[in-house]
Amino acid sequence: MSQALISFEHISKQFPGVRALDDVSFEVQAGQVHVLMGENGAGKSTLMKILAGVYQPDSGIIRLAGQPISLHDPLSAAAQDIAMIYQELTVLDNLDVGRNIMLGQEPSRGGLVNWKALYMQAQAIVDELELGLDVRTPLSRLSLAERQMVEIARAVRRQPRIIVMDEPTSSLGKHEEEVLFALIGRLKARGAAILYISHRMDEVFRLADTITVLRDGAHITTEPAAHFTRERLIELMVGRKVEAVERQARPRGAVVLEARELVSGRLLRGVTLQLAAGEVLGVAGLAGSGQTELARVLFGVRQPQSGSLWLDGRQVRFRSPQEAIAHGVAYVPEDRKSLGLVLMMGVQANMSLAALTRYQRHGLIDFARLRQLVADWTQRLNIKASVQQESVELLSGGNQQKVVLAKWLALQPRVLILNEPTRGIDVGAKAEVHQLIREIAAGGMAVLMISSELPEVLSVSDRIIVMRQGRISGELLAHEADETRVLALAFADLQEAG
Amino acid sequence: MMSVLSRWRRPLLMPLAPTSGVLLGVLALFVFFSLATPFFFNVNNFINIGQQSAVLAVAAFAMTFIILSGEIDLSMGAVGAIAGVLTAMALRDGLHLPLAVLIGLGTGAMAGLLNGFISMRFGVPSFIVTLGVASIARAISRTITQNRPVSVLDETYLSLFSDARLLGLTINVWYVGLLFVLLYVLLMRTPFGMAVFAVGGNRQAAHLSGIPAARVKVIVFVLAGALVGFAGILQAARLGSARVDPINNLELDAIAAVVLGGTSFSGGRGSLVRTLLGILLIGILNNGLSLMNVDSYWQLVIKGGIVIGAVLLDRWWVTASRSRQPVQDKEKRA
Ligand SMILES: Nc1ncnc2c1ncn2[C@@H]1O[C@H](COP(=O)(O)OP(=O)(O)OP(=O)(O)O)[C@@H](O)[C@H]1O
Ligand SMILES: [Mg+2]
Numbered sequence: 004m005s006q007a008l009i010s011f012e013h014i015s016k017q018f019p020g021v022r023a024l025d026d027v028s029f030e031v032q033a034g035q036v037h038v039l040m041g042e043n044g045a046g047k048s049t050l051m052k053i054l055a056g057v058y059q060p061d062s063g064i065i066r067l068a069g070q071p072i073s074l075h076d077p078l079s080a081a082a083q084d085i086a087m088i089y090q091e092l093t094v095l096d097n098l099d100v101g102r103n104i105m106l107g108q109e110p111s112r113g114g115l116v117n118w119k120a121l122y123m124q125a126q127a128i129v130d131e132l133e134l135g136l137d138v139r140t141p142l143s144r145l146s147l148a149e150r151q152m153v154e155i156a157r158a159v160r161r162q163p164r165i166i167v168m169d170e171p172t173s174s175l176g177k178h179e180e181e182v183l184f185a186l187i188g189r190l191k192a193r194g195a196a197i198l199y200i201s202h203r204m205d206e207v208f209r210l211a212d213t214i215t216v217l218r219d220g221a222h223i224t225t226e227p228a229a230h231f232t233r234e235r236l237i238e239l240m241v242g243r244k245v246e247a248v249e250r251q252a253r254p255r256g257a258v259v260l261e262a263r264e265l266v267s268g269r270l271l272r273g274v275t276l277q278l279a280a281g282e283v284l285g286v287a288g289l290a291g292s293g294q295t296e297l298a299r300v301l302f303g304v305r306q307p308q309s310g311s312l313w314l315d316g317r318q319v320r321f322r323s324p325q326e327a328i329a330h331g332v333a334y335v336p337e338d339r340k341s342l343g344l345v346l347m348m349g350v351q352a353n354m355s356l357a358a359l360t361r362y363q364r365h366g367l368i369d370f371a372r373l374r375q376l377v378a379d380w381t382q383r384l385n386i387k388a389s390v391q392q393e394s395v396e397l398l399s400g401g402n403q404q405k406v407v408l409a410k411w412l413a414l415q416p417r418v419l420i421l422n423e424p425t426r427g428i429d430v431g432a433k434a435e436v437h438q439l440i441r442e443i444a445a446g447g448m449a450v451l452m453i454s455s456e457l458p459e460v461l462s463v464s465d466r467i468i469v470m471r472q473g474r475i476s477g478e479l480l481a482h483e484a485d486e487t488r489v490l491a492l493a494f495a496d497l498q499e500a501g
Numbered sequence: 502m503m504s505v506l507s508r509w510r511r512p513l514l515m516p517l518a519p520t521s522g523v524l525l526g527v528l529a530l531f532v533f534f535s536l537a538t539p540f541f542f543n544v545n546n547f548i549n550i551g552q553q554s555a556v557l558a559v560a561a562f563a564m565t566f567i568i569l570s571g572e573i574d575l576s577m578g579a580v581g582a583i584a585g586v587l588t589a590m591a592l593r594d595g596l597h598l599p600l601a602v603l604i605g606l607g608t609g610a611m612a613g614l615l616n617g618f619i620s621m622r623f624g625v626p627s628f629i630v631t632l633g634v635a636s637i638a639r640a641i642s643r644t645i646t647q648n649r650p651v652s653v654l655d656e657t658y659l660s661l662f663s664d665a666r667l668l669g670l671t672i673n674v675w676y677v678g679l680l681f682v683l684l685y686v687l688l689m690r691t692p693f694g695m696a697v698f699a700v701g702g703n704r705q706a707a708h709l710s711g712i713p714a715a716r717v718k719v720i721v722f723v724l725a726g727a728l729v730g731f732a733g734i735l736q737a738a739r740l741g742s743a744r745v746d747p748i749n750n751l752e753l754d755a756i757a758a759v760v761l762g763g764t765s766f767s768g769g770r771g772s773l774v775r776t777l778l779g780i781l782l783i784g785i786l787n788n789g790l791s792l793m794n795v796d797s798y799w800q801l802v803i804k805g806g807i808v809i810g811a812v813l814l815d816r817w818w819v820t821a822s823r824s825r826q827p828v829q830d831k832e833k834r835a
Contacts, residue, residue, distance in 0.1 A: 325713055341706070342705055348769070357711050359692035360692050
């Protein structure tokens with residue numbers, strides 16, 4: 004085999020209270036997709052941030068084509084043609100698409116930014132990625148998936164030799180995913196090395212040429228993808244076998260939440276549904292078909308223009324999330340960074356945010372009970388956090404997501420609305436979360452679960468509704484649902500449109 | 502077994518540790534003034550420093566809440582002044598003392614309500630709203646006083662808010678102490694305090710967690726306004742008259758004290774304990790420079806320089822000592 008493009012040699016990295024990387028060595032070849040696998044907190048993002056110059060290793064070196072290089076900041080990494088798509092988006096909400104894509108590389112004429120050239124170049128990239136976006140749209144108006152694509156566009160703009168993608172698909176829809184995979188194919192053909200992190204098995208096996216497994220900061224193995232089966236991969240990551248969710252059909256309880264002809268702008272055009280105690284109702288559909296808007300209306304974030312909401316057979320109106328929570332409705336939003344967490348606050352504070360008034364005695368917070376609650380959920384969801392990590396922004400992505408889940412589960416709501424509940428959560432933990440969702444439903448909670456991951460919807464739901472252009476295009480029972488049927492409904496043209 | 506900490510459950514003094522830069526600044530100034538002027542190092546002067554810093558301290562507490570919640574208040578000097586003026590006029594016109602004091606506090610609270618309500622209801626940045634309210638407050642106090650200070654003769658008032666002493670310390674220092682304890686508990690031990698941090702840290706996430714973000718901010722403004730009203734009452738008592746013009750540099754000194762204490766200007770991160778250090782630094786500085794008879798314009802220049810210097814020192818200290826790094830911060834190789 005020819006000389007490796009990147010060699011990681013004995014890389015170690017210690018954070019206060021956490022050994023993130025422990026003597027990691029392996030090589031990455033040019034023209035390959037090299038996938039990094041590992042549980043939440045295994046050290047994948049940390050290693051990639053070292054490659055991108057964000058962190059310095061405590062010991063060890065990185066060689067590029069045999070030459071030791073020093074990457075003391077992101078700029079020096081960029082100078083080596085290394086680009087990174089971060090797990091937590093780094094695009095700027097206050098700028099438009101074009102300026103985000105060209106950030107730091109604005110074409111200039113006579114010292115001034117050449118706006119025309121800037122937007123033309125940005126447009127070219129947007130077109131190549133089939134984003135269908137106007138380069139002058141402010142980022143704040145885009146969906147999470149669209150922002151993720153802008154992040155990707157920005158990274159590939161410079162035609163990098165090495166490109167790191169940290170869970171790029173965790174917020175993408177089917178179509179964007181295909182665009183991304185095609186892009187990866189072109190990058191590969193050009194001889195670039197793609198370092199790819201994902202918790203989704205399907206895409207890992209589809210894309211990977213080589214797979215490296217990390218566990219608790221240590222390098223476990225690096226082998227050609229063909230050497231792995233799904234089971235072996237999981238076992239290597241987790242260090243034990245993972246059981247699939249078992250599900251028995253259960254009788255449906257009484258209807259708890261009912262929506263009648265909900266309409267909100269162009270996103271929600273008349274949705275009627277019933278949600279019963281003890282069931283998991285999965286919501287599938289292409290990204291942007293109105294799922295998130297439905298959740299926001301049900302949770303009182305958005306007021307519907309028409310239609311009504313019924314709780315236990317009585318009509319209700321939630322004018323704010325506060326009112327929805329007071330009625331026992333909880334909502335795990337799709338974007339933990341901007342909607343789910345207060346990043347600079349600690350695990351305990353974030354977990355208790357929705358229950359502030361429940362944990363008080365004589366007007367003061369009852370910290371003893373709160374600590375107990377946090378300890379329980381930390382253990383139950385196996386959240387990796389250390390005492391020194393004073394703010395959740397220092398947790399790994401998957402562990403952050405678990406904190407958001409814990410915050411709402413701890414409330415023990417009657418109706419739980421989940422929007423991409425396992426985004427960024429590793430396979431082992433994902434199975435556990437699925438199990439947990441089944442359990443709490445069995446305990447009588449009514450669960451509405453929106454997910455762009457079909458296998459997730461199929462394996463956890465009792466009933467599945469498929470959304471298409473703001474309407475429900477069909478409903479399936481768990482035993483009659485499969486990927487083809489769901490996709491057929493997701494793509495089906497609605498004839499009875501008004 | 503894993504234990505998870507949050508910023509709410511740390512011993513009272515622990516937040517001081519990372520502020521060692523500012524602590525260092527305080528010590529350095531202390532040594533410097535002790536050597537530079539014979540009048541600095543004695544108990545009476547220390548009592549003076551406390552007395553002179555009381556008004557600033559109350560305003561800085563208020564500013565800590567405001568900045569933590571992600572807002573700013575530039576009306577403190579003007580609101581403090583008008584609160585003092587109205588209290589003094591009430592006393593002059595023979596109102597009962599408690600009533601007069603209530604008027605002062607109420608004036609501050611009303612101004613705070615105005616600040617908070619306008620900026621939340623109409624989405625105008627508090628930076629702008631509070632500037633406007635400052636200007637209005639100033640105009641009103643000029644008009645009602647015909648631009649002349651209102652002297653305060655009420656003995657009880659003077660003694661109750663300035664002259665009385667307890668264990669050697671002037672009474673206003675005791676008020677500062679009492680307020681500190683109350684506000685500390687409010688901020689660190691109640692759901693409201695937690696909401697203040699959350700709203701300043703990520704307003705959307707707070708909203709989606711069922712925290713009425715706008716209402717929390719309005720309450721913070723009202724609370725801060727009442728505190729500033731109290732600062733105005735203390736100031737009028739200390740000077741024996743209520744001045745018409747905004748209390749000198751009040752909001753800027755308060756902001757400096759808060760930021761010196763390491764509270765993040767973008768909200769959500771900070772501590773009341775550390776604001777106390779910032780107050781101490783500015784208090785010592787004001788006192789020492791006056792004792793040395795430094796020209797008041799130069800005082801401002803020096804103060805500005807030292808505030809910036811102390812913040813830089815603090816940064817350096819935090820980085821140099823094994824650090825807790827903020828997000829996306831590239832690490833230093835010490
Ligand atoms: N800046 C930091 N300060 C302190 N600890 C950190 C920091 N960054 C990461 N960690 C810790 O290092 C460990 C590895 O984190 P990393 O982000 O690399 O995990 P990951 O493999 O990417 O996980 P995930 O799949 O959840 O994204 C985690 O325990 C995390 O909490
Ligand atoms: Mg990660």
